[in-house]
Amino acid sequence: MRNKPWAIDYLESNAHIVDVNNTYSKKIKTFFDKDQPIHIEVGTGMGIFITTLAQQNPEINYVGIEIDKNVMIRVTEKVLELGLSNVRLLLLDANTLMDYFNENEVDKVYLNFSDPWPKVRHAKRRLTHSRFLSSYKQLLKKDSIVEFKTDNRGLFEFSLISMNAFGMTFENLNLDVHDDEPKENIRTEYEEKFSQRGHKIYWIQASF
Known part of the structure; x- marks a missing residue:
């Protein structure tokens, strides 16, 4: 862009x-009009x-x-x-999520069509790498969900291995979301673009 x-x-x-400018760091609830799940x-x-x-x-x-x-x-x-x-x-x-949020403050995390960082030396930048999973685990409440979608087969496989090694529980795995699309699925702009190119869409829902 x-x-x-x-x-x-x-x-x-x-x-x-x-x-x-990180005005609401450690006090995100005060940024909203109502106190509701985040x-x-x-x-x-x-x-x-x-x-x-x-x-x-x-x-x-x-x-x-x-x-x-x-x-x-x-x-x-x-x-x-x-x-x-x-x-x-x-x-x-x-990378600074835990500097901003408090522990056990969030109810769900969504990761949609994240940058796959395909080179091996860049693996730590992937949003499903263990160092990011560690942050999600800290900021999420117990048994909360990380929901992940991608069209990139390599990133999907990496994420499965990473989440499994981290001890996460897979609540749902979908290897072709658009083959029998769940009504709750919301197509992002990237999802529409990749789907039109014939890419399969992969979906993981996992908890700690």
Whole structure:
């Protein structure tokens, strides 16, 4: 996405929706109008997934985490357009999740079409690597779910091995989501694109 020099100024002008400067670190609940269960999406894409979920589930507070300020503009625009009071956005590096959240504060984590980082030397950057799983385990409440979708077979296989080695319990595995698509599935913009190219979509739901 093309760089927008005005991106940070725009995001800061919408500080009621976007936390650019870690203002709500360790106090994310105060960022919302209501005290409700918290679900987070690590890597929002253009925001279709999180805004659709928020519309469907007004009784849940959703936190979208994105490191790219230019992408975050698109998500912010969607939240504003839909007038969603149960979505808040963090311009945040996923490596710093536990610096931001408290332990046992989150009820669910979503990982949708994360960067596969295909080179072996970059494995630690994958969002299902054990170092990230360790963070999710700390911030999630007991028996909470990590939900993961990808079109990348290599990342899917890596994630299965990583989650299994970490001792997670697989609640659901789907090797071709669109073959018999669950009605609760929300197609992200990347999911639509990859599916149209003939890619299978893989889905994992696992708990600690």
